[in-house]
Amino acid sequence: MSVPKSQxxxxxxxxxxxxxxxxxxxxxxxxxxxxxxxxxxxxxTRDEHGLVTSIEEHRTSSRMALAERIEHAAIAxxxxxxxxxxxxxxxxxxxxxxxxxxxxxxxxxxxWLIEVARASCGLSGREARHWSDMARDARNLARRWRDSDxxxxx
Numbered sequence: 251m252s253v254p255k256s257q258x259x260x261x262x263x264x265x266x267x268x269x270x271x272x273x274x275x276x277x278x279x280x281x282x283x284x285x286x287x288x289x290x291x292x293x294x295t296r297d298e299h300g301l302v303t304s305i306e307e308h309r310t311s312s313r314m315a316l317a318e319r320i321e322h323a324a325i326a327x328x329x330x331x332x333x334x335x336x337x338x339x340x341x342x343x344x345x346x347x348x349x350x351x352x353x354x355x356x357x358x359x360x361x362w363l364i365e366v367a368r369a370s371c372g373l374s375g376r377e378a379r380h381w382s383d384m385a386r387d388a389r390n391l392a393r394r395w396r397d398s399d400x401x402x403x404x
Contacts, residue, residue, distance in 0.1 A: 265391040266335070269328040272384045276324040276360075279381065280317035285371045287313065313371055320363045324385075327356035331392060343403055350396040357389035 280286050295304045334349035361382050368378035
């Protein structure tokens with residue numbers, strides 16, 4: 251027998267699922283060359299025989315730098331939540347709490363960076379609102395997780 255929808259609790263991994271969706275959406279958005287594009291410089295490294303050993307792309311525009319910061323904030327939030335989830339409350343509560351707080355700070359920074367991108371990169375209000383809503387939903391889940399851990403800790 252299934253549990254009625256009104257009596258179901260929130261899934262334990264919902265935050266991780268939401269963060270993964272947010273990271274995927276963020277990477278898709280920042281890959282858009284029309285919004286975050288710029289000239290790319292390539293540094294080619296060759297060995298003593300003249301063969302190419304590596305090619306590194308260096309972004310040159312401020313929009314590309316903004317895209318990197320946006321990507322970093324989204325990925326860092328997911329990484330912090332993932333690492334915090336691996337720590338049991340009984341084992342290392344301060345570290346788990348620190349990682350949860352860092353996740354929330356990264357999501358706050360991401361929302362601010364999305365607003366900057368809306369103003370400077372030509373994102374439509376609808377695009378920015380949807381993206382910010384995804385970040386805000388993840389932040390609210392992270393806050394509820396942190397607060398429920400604090401209650402369990404007491």
